[in-house]
Amino acid sequence: MSGRRGLSDQTPTALLMAAPALLGLLLFLLLPFVLALAFAFTNLRLGSPLPLEFVGFKQFLRIFSDPGFLQALANNLLFAAVVVPLQTALALGLALLLDQGLRGTLVYRTVFFMPVVFPMSLVAVIWLLIYAPGPAGMMNQLLDLLSLGHWQPRDFLRDPALALPAIMLLSIWQGAGFQMVILLAGLQAIPLELHEAAALDGAGRWQRFLHVTLPQLRNPLIFVMLVTTILAFRLFDQVQIMTRGGPDNATTTMMFEMVQAVFTRQQVARASAMTVIFFLLVLLVTLVQRRLARQEGYRP
Amino acid sequence: MIAHSRPVVRWLSQLLLLGLALLFLAPLAMMLLGSLKADARVLTDAGSIGGLLSGEFSLQNYRDVFARTDFLRFLFNSLFITSTIVLCGMLVNSLAAYAFARLEWRGRGLLFNAVLALMILPLEAIAVPLFYGISLLGLRDTYTAQILPFIANAFSIYLFYTFFIGLPKELEEAARLDGASTLRIFFSIIVPNAKPVFASVAILSFLMWWGAYLWPLMVTIGPQVRPLPVAIAAFYTLPPLQWGDILAFGVMMVLPVLAVFLLFQRWFVRGVAASGIKG
Numbered sequence: 001m002s003g004r005r006g007l008s009d010q011t012p013t014a015l016l017m018a019a020p021a022l023l024g025l026l027l028f029l030l031l032p033f034v035l036a037l038a039f040a041f042t043n044l045r046l047g048s049p050l051p052l053e054f055v056g057f058k059q060f061l062r063i064f065s066d067p068g069f070l071q072a073l074a075n076n077l078l079f080a081a082v083v084v085p086l087q088t089a090l091a092l093g094l095a096l097l098l099d100q101g102l103r104g105t106l107v108y109r110t111v112f113f114m115p116v117v118f119p120m121s122l123v124a125v126i127w128l129l130i131y132a133p134g135p136a137g138m139m140n141q142l143l144d145l146l147s148l149g150h151w152q153p154r155d156f157l158r159d160p161a162l163a164l165p166a167i168m169l170l171s172i173w174q175g176a177g178f179q180m181v182i183l184l185a186g187l188q189a190i191p192l193e194l195h196e197a198a199a200l201d202g203a204g205r206w207q208r209f210l211h212v213t214l215p216q217l218r219n220p221l222i223f224v225m226l227v228t229t230i231l232a233f234r235l236f237d238q239v240q241i242m243t244r245g246g247p248d249n250a251t252t253t254m255m256f257e258m259v260q261a262v263f264t265r266q267q268v269a270r271a272s273a274m275t276v277i278f279f280l281l282v283l284l285v286t287l288v289q290r291r292l293a294r295q296e297g298y299r300p
Numbered sequence: 301m302i303a304h305s306r307p308v309v310r311w312l313s314q315l316l317l318l319g320l321a322l323l324f325l326a327p328l329a330m331m332l333l334g335s336l337k338a339d340a341r342v343l344t345d346a347g348s349i350g351g352l353l354s355g356e357f358s359l360q361n362y363r364d365v366f367a368r369t370d371f372l373r374f375l376f377n378s379l380f381i382t383s384t385i386v387l388c389g390m391l392v393n394s395l396a397a398y399a400f401a402r403l404e405w406r407g408r409g410l411l412f413n414a415v416l417a418l419m420i421l422p423l424e425a426i427a428v429p430l431f432y433g434i435s436l437l438g439l440r441d442t443y444t445a446q447i448l449p450f451i452a453n454a455f456s457i458y459l460f461y462t463f464f465i466g467l468p469k470e471l472e473e474a475a476r477l478d479g480a481s482t483l484r485i486f487f488s489i490i491v492p493n494a495k496p497v498f499a500s501v502a503i504l505s506f507l508m509w510w511g512a513y514l515w516p517l518m519v520t521i522g523p524q525v526r527p528l529p530v531a532i533a534a535f536y537t538l539p540p541l542q543w544g545d546i547l548a549f550g551v552m553m554v555l556p557v558l559a560v561f562l563l564f565q566r567w568f569v570r571g572v573a574a575s576g577i578k579g
Contacts, residue, residue: 013482014405021396022411024452029418032426032433039429046435094320097313104317110565111321114328117561117568119511121529122550125536126331129543132343138330141347173324178572185573205309234424237513241533255424255514262428263518271428279425286420 036279039272046266059273069274071249072257076281079168079253080232084225087172091179091224092217096209098180099187109184113177120174124241127170131156131242139166157243160250167238167251175231179224186220187213219293226289233281254278335361335547342543361548368538368545370523371552374531381446381516381527382509386502388451393501394494396452397460398486402472412461418454423515431518441521450509456501459574463497464490496570503564503571510557528553 040060043053063069094112098105115123130138133155143151156166190213198208214221236255239245245252245260254274262271329352334342336357345351365371399405400412430449439445471493475485491498513529520526526534532549561568 010403010482011405014399014403014408017399017403017482017486018396018411020392021452021457022415024392024449025415025418025454028430028449028452029421029426029454030414032429033421035429035432036426039432044432046432097317097320100310100313102310102313102317104314108317108321109569110562111324113565113569113572114558114561115324116572117507117557118554119513119529119532121511121513121533122553123327125532125546126327126550128536129334129342129346129547130327130330132346134343136344136347136351138326138347173327181569181572182575230422234422236424237529240513240517241536258424258428259514259518262431268428268432275425275428279421282420282422282425 033279036272036275039269040276042269044269044272046262046268048266055269059270060277063270063273063277068249068252069254069257072245072252072254073277075164075249075251076233076235076253079164079171079235080229082165083168083171083232084228086168087176087228088179088221088225090172091176092183092221094176094180095183095187096213098184109181112180115174116177118174120237121241123170123174124238127166127238128157128242130170131166133158158247160247163243163247163251167235167242171231171235171238175228179228182224183217183220186217190216222289222293226285229285230282233278233285331547331550333357335544335551337361337544339542339544342547346543361542361544362552364542364545365549365552368542369531369535369549371531371549373523374526374528375553375556377443377525378510378527378529381443381525382506384443384447385450385509386505388447389453389456389505390498390501392451393453393456394460394491394498395486397457398464398490400457401461401464403482415454415457419458421454423450427515427518434519440519441525442519443525445519446516446525446527453505455575456505459501459504460494460497463494467493497574499564499567500571500574503568504575 041054041056043050043055043058098109098112132138132140133153134140135144135153137153139156140151140153144153154162156162194212194216195208198212203211234255235253236259239251239253239256240259243251245256254277258271258274258278261267261274330346333352334346336359337345337352337355338358339361341355345355396415400408400415434440434445467490471489472485475489480488511529512527513533516527516530517533520530523531523534532546532553535549536546
């Protein structure tokens with residue numbers, strides 16, 4: 001366009017416009033983050049009379065020898081390993097089903113997306129009732145029906161083997177619609193000619209899915225998996241409401257341990273060290289995503 | 301996809317969709333029907349469709365919610381906190397995004413890269429020092445603690461930026477030649493032409509803060525400034541455990557949002573899809 005820069009100096013106006021947001025980000029995002037990095041190497045506690053000291057990596061050493069935190073880390077990783085593929089597959093399946101232009105598509109899209117507008121804390125409370133122990137509980141009834149009466153009623157949330165899977169299931173129920181919408185937008189952005197060309201070449205449905213749909217959907221898929229992985233590391237609401245990390249730490253998570261540390265024990269430094277570990281995981285996942293995602297506008 | 305699939309495939313797809321839809325709806329149906337039943341019946345009836353549909357229905361649970369909790373206060377708190385974040389956020393973040401997208405100024409590139417880098421930080425990565433600071437300042441249990449830190453948002457700036465960059469420059473040229481100020485151009489020309497991105501940002505930040513749990517749980521102490529998500533969790537732990545009341549609380553808590561969602565569905569879907577574009 002017409003390069004009329006330098007006509008007047010726009011720096012004062014620009015600074016005025018950007019200042020509120022930049023100030024907010026500085027004070028409430030960058031500064032706290034830098035403080036978290038700094039606190040992690042101290043002995044800081046809320047309301048503690050002890051003098052503030054630099055303690056090096058002591059907090060990290062302590063955390064990594066705490067079986068509770070190690071269990072939390074393992075739970076987060078297990079949650080990600082199960083939920084990310086399952087939820088992405090479900091969302092992709094839903095998106096493919098909706099992309100066929102069948103009757104009622106709009107209604108189905110609404111239904112699958114609906115749980116997304118439910119706050120997670122409400123979802124957790126509803127599912128507490130679904131997982132009610134005893135034969136009258138909804139999940140017990142459903143499994144009884146599916147197993148043709150061979151199911152022994154279980155107390156899902158107090159069973160160390162079932163508590164985490166139970167939380168995984170409701171998380172998938174709540175989150176799949178969000179991913180589905182993103183993948184559906186990705187599907188609809190695929191040029192129809194690509195499918196037609198492949199069909200002309202004699203490619204069947206399955207082959208078109210493998211060689212046209214999946215490669216074209218690469219970036220949305222990677223994005224959706226990144227977001228879900230990070231959500232898995234952030235796992236907190238469901239656990240806090242439904243199990244408080246129990247039974248026997250079976251559902252504890254990094255965030256649950258972090259909140260316990262700062263909230264019930266005022267250990268700001270220890271919680272900050274957990275924050276740093278959490279951040280490094282998020283950073284790692286994001287870097288992997290950047291590596292994997294191809295540049296926009298890529299065509300095979 | 302190619303439109304002509306075989307009838308068998310279409311028929312199977314329909315069947316699958318119907319089955320999945322029922323599974324997705326089951327928890328919601330249970331919540332709605334359970335909220336209309338006597339507290340003692342909920343646990344015994346909630347397991348099956350027959351049980352849920354039989355027996356007597358009443359609005360007693362809804363009356364109980366108002367008697368046992370300060371529901372309207374929690375509703376007001378949630379609405380006030382979320383709408384303030386959303387409205388102030390739209391203003392502040394769009395102004396910044398416009399400065400980055402269209403104005404020539406020193407430090408622009410550096411600062412914009414900093415904003416992009418900050419997008420990676422979720423609330424959880426700053427919650428501890430923020431909580432520490434809020435506690436030191438004596439701001440726990442206030443609206444300020446739940447609103448002020450979250451108005452500026454790097455991802456919102458990014459969404460606005462990508463939209464503004466795509467607007468044709470001719471829109472502003474004429475006004476600029478007429479001597480209109482930058483702020484005037486922004487409010488009278490850019491904003492009316494950028495409704496879709498404002499809607500996306502509003503919906504995404506609304507969804508994020510309406511359901512927020514971790515932060516309000518940490519900073520609120522009593523029921524005074526407590527928002528709905530924390531309130532329902534607290535209600536669940538309030539003895540005696542009355543499932544009918546809890547479900548009625550849940551229905552009332554989600555109904556306003558559900559209504560808005562059903563009315564503006566297209567915008568919700570677009571807003572969410574917009575968040576994925578950056579992939």
